[in-house]
Amino acid sequence: MRIEFVSPVEEIDPENDNIDVFLHLEDGRTFSFLIATPNNIYRCMDNEGLDRFISYPPQYSSSAFLPNQWNEHCGTFWNQVRSD
Numbered sequence: 001m002r003i004e005f006v007s008p009v010e011e012i013d014p015e016n017d018n019i020d021v022f023l024h025l026e027d028g029r030t031f032s033f034l035i036a037t038p039n040n041i042y043r044c045m046d047n048e049g050l051d052r053f054i055s056y057p058p059q060y061s062s063s064a065f066l067p068n069q070w071n072e073h074c075g076t077f078w079n080q081v082r083s084d
Helices: 038-048 074-083
Strands: 002-005 018-024 030-036 063-065
Touching: 030 038
Parallel strands: 030 063
Antiparallel strands: 002 018, 018 030
16 A cells, blocks of 8 residues: 655645645555545635535545544554455
């Protein structure tokens, strides 16, 4: 398994940000994800004047929402995706 961050990881705000990530598996499959913190979703909602956020179940979506300080939770997330 290889994880590829599209943007430099050093520039990520672990409290309020989002980043595109590619997950390359050993069998040749590649998955793309949008990883975001809850604060980032709230900020985007405010920017767009929205009062709710609707997401599809994970099997139909390529988005993941991790707790603030998401870099501390990424390992668990990737291992779960890999096992599914």
